[in-house]
Structures are given as C-alpha cells and as structure tokens.
Amino acid sequence: MLEVTRLTGEALDAALPELARLRIDVFRAFPYLYEGDLAYESKYLRSYRQNQNAILVAVRDDDRIVGAATGMPLADHADASELTGPMPPVEKIFYCAESVLLPEYRGHGLGHAFFDAREAEARRQGFDYTLFCGVVRSEDHPDRPEGYRPLDAFWRNRGYAKADGVTATFCWTDLGNRDETPHLLQAWIRQLD
Template identity: 60%
Template sequence: MSVEIAALSGDALVAALPDLARLRIAVFRDFPYLYDGSLEYEQSYLKSYHDNSKAVLVAAIDAGTIVGAATGMPLADHGDAGQLHGLAQPIEHVFYCAESVLLPEYRGQGIGHAFFDKREAFARQLGFKTSAFCGVIRAADHPMRPADYRPLDSFWHKRGYAPLPGVLARFTWTDVGDAAQTTKDLQFWSRAL
C-alpha cells in the first residue's frame, strides 16, 4: 500500500472533517472505546476545529480516500479541556493530540508514528514544549474485551509519553449495546517536546 501522510490546516482541515467524523464513528466503535457514535454529535464535537489556525489534522490518504486521521490543537482551544481533572501545569502550555483513528487494514505500517511526528512538529512550530493526549481506561476483565486485544501503552511509551498519575478526563457516551450514556475515565498522557 502506498499511503500519503499530509498535515492539513485551514480550509483543507475543514474539508476533511466529515471523513474524520466517519472514521471516529467506525474506529471508536471497537474496544476499548465501544463508542456508539452519531454524525449529529460528531458535527458538534468537531466545531472547535473550524477557523482555528492552531489546529492540525494529519490525514492518511490512500488513492484519494482518507483512511486515517489524527488531530491536534492547543489544549486551551479544545472542547475536551473542561473535562480534565488534576493537571498541575496551565492548559495554555499543552498541545493536545486529540484523536488518532486508523482503519484496521492500515495498522502496523508506521502510520501511527507518522501521526505523532507530524502533530509534534506542528506543536513545536507553535512554541509548545509539552504534548499530551487521553486514552480510555477499561477493566482488564471487561466483557467486550477481545481475546487478542493489545493496549497501546507500549507504543505510547516508545514515543516518550507517560501517564500522569491522577490526571484524568471524564467523558460521557453511549457504549455499543447500551441504551444510555455512562461516564468513562480517560488517562492523561504527556511528554516534553
């Protein structure tokens, strides 16, 4: 496969948001997120990327189709900032790598590293010294955990990220198969740039 990796901003980023919404719904439906998403919610959630010159969307493009995407922006600009609890440093000093979604058939080819490389380079250009993201916490014995599931912790550690003890984000969404939303804790990970 020949996949192009492109960092998009401005109008190109906005044009890619429908693809990002589609990918978020598809990829986050799997464990560990189990997100039963909707386009209506996605349109609302992704509004913070419109008209934000400090936002980036890194797209993985195969034959003209976006097959993966990763986003980033200053944490202070992101709607997720209000869900974060326990962070010692000011949010204005943190570049937030929000989602990173890639269709399964494209995994294991180095695209995840390229997503981080491009976002971290963008953050450095803006003068940020810290990069961070959140990952959902699920019980090891969760009934929907696939037998072959491998957490991404080792990948994140290799990238230089470490979990910040006690620093969590709390989000509410409906899990696949559930009738109502429930609150989930997400671990905050960070690294110096």
Template identity: 60%
Template sequence: MTVTTRVLTGEALAAALEDVARLRIRVFRDFPYLYDGNQDYERDYLRAYQSPGAVVVAALDGASVVGAATGAPMADHAADFAAAFEGRPEPLDQIFYCAESVLLPEYRGQGIGHAFFDAREAHARALGLTYSAFCSVIRPADHPGRPVNYRPLDDFWRKRGYQPLPGVIAHFSWRDLGDEAETEKDLQFWMRHL
C-alpha cells in the same frame, strides 16, 4: 498499499472533518471505546477544530482518507479535558492536545501511527508549545467487550516518550454499543515534553 500523510490546517482541515467523523464512528466502535456514534454528535464534537491552532493529519491511500489524527492547543479544546489539568504545574497554554488517532485496521502496522504523532508534535512545536498530551479510555481488564487478542498501546506511547500522569483523569460521556444512554467514562492523560 502506499499510504501518504498530509498535514491539514485552515480550510483544508475544515474540508476533511466529514472524513474524520466517518472514521471516528467506524474505528471507535471497537474496543476499548465501543462508541455508538452518529454524524450529528460528530459535527458538534469536531467544532473544537475551528481553532486557528488546530491540525488534522490525514492518511491517504490515493484519494481515499483511510486514517486521521487531530490536535489543537489544550486551551482551545473541550473544557472537560482541560479541567483534568487543574492543579498541574504545566500551564494549559503550553500544552498541545493530541486528540484522536483513527486508522482503518488494514492500514495498521505500517508506521502511520508514528507519522501521526510526528506531524502533530512538529505542529505543536511550530506553535511554540512545550508539552504534548493525549488521553485514552480506561476500561477494566475483565470488561466483557474486551477481545481475547486485545493489546493496549501503552508500549507504543512510552517508546514515543509519553508517560501517564497520575491522577490526571478526564471525564467524558458517550453511548456504548448496545446501551440506551450515554455514560461517563474516565480517560487517562499521558504527556511528554516536546
């Protein structure tokens, strides 16, 4: 499989958001997110990418979008995420938020995850930002939905220079698979200097 990545901003980004929504719904169904998503929720959530500093990095197999990574200046993203940085020394207007990275399973292990981070970090530098951050959901080690062969991505993130920020936890709600209602989840922030 030959996969290429393309950085999208402006109108090209807006045109890709339906693909991002489709991929989020599909990929985030798996552990650790267990997300029971729908298009209406996705459309509302993805409005954050109307920011002029937003980016989508699309992974393409021919004309098919098989993965996507998103990002935007933290100051332009959901207040739930920015609130986690209250009391931190880094100014919000200097942090780029690497939001989701979603890639279909059959395309993993080919370096696309690195390409996603490389492109978003380059975009953040071009915007003049100093830090890059993302968050990941916290699930207990004994969670009943955890697959036996599950491997967290902590080593991958550390090799890229990211470290977890002690106590910097976002709170965000979504409906887990099999649940009737949304429940609040804790998400650990990781960050690196660019």
C-alpha cells in the same frame, strides 16, 4: 499509495463527512465501544477548521481517508475543562486529541507519523508539553477481544508517561446502549525537547 497530508481550509471542509464516519468506525472497537453520532462528530471536527492553531492530519489511500489525527492547544480544546489532577499550566500544553486508523493500515508507521506531525506543530507553536487521553477499561471487561494489546508500550516508546493523578471523565453511548454513561480516561504526557 498512502499519503499523509495536513488538511486545512476547503480540503478540510470537504473531508468532514468522511472524517466523521471514520471516527465513528474506529471508535466502535474496544476499548472505546462508541455508538457514534454523525451530527456530533461533524460539529466536533469543525472546531479544527475554526482554530488557526489546530492541526488535522489525514492518511489517504488513493481518494479514501483511512486515518486521521488531531491536535490543538489544550487551552482551546473543550476537553481541557474535564481534566483534573496535577499537571503543567494548560497554556504550556498542546493536546493530541485523537488518532484514528482503520485496522488494516496499522503497523506501518502511520501512528508515528501522526505523533511526529502533532509534536512538530506543538514545537513550532512554542509548547513545552504534549498530552493525550486514553480510555480506561478493566482487564476483565466482557467486550475485551482475545489477544487485545493496549497501546501503552507504543506511547512509552514515544516518550509519553501516564500523568499521575490526571484523568478526565467523558460521557458517550456505548454500543448496544441507549443512554450515555461516564467513562474514565487517563492522561499521558510528554515534555518536548
């Protein structure tokens, strides 16, 4: 039986190694193709423990974490400095940093549960917008799996739109590479009602 819960305090601390491994496993797939680094992931996830306005929602299948989503005020997130382009003031934006879910658990409404939880938290804290970034890969990328469908339609159905001209560039090591390279991400935004 799947259970969606918010992780805080000691429960979050205990889950950090498993969450770090989950992020690496999910982000290895296209379009991210992320080689992964456990030390980096653990440090990154600790920022959610240290910020009282952050949210980390996990999905458990019995005792195993199979998915997670994170969010915090954009002004508090390290990614804020990487975003360029015209957008509302960062103080009005809640950042939905990532959603990761093992493939066998997709298609059962958990993606909606992740967004519902983060958007509810953004409203509770008085934010006007939610924003996230999705990696941009070319249509003819050699590692693009046959039949790959981007999540654009899902995001649009949630009320998100591409934030015209708002992008970020992050560096990470792609699978099979030795060095980090820059990757373009497109921001998507939604005005909360």
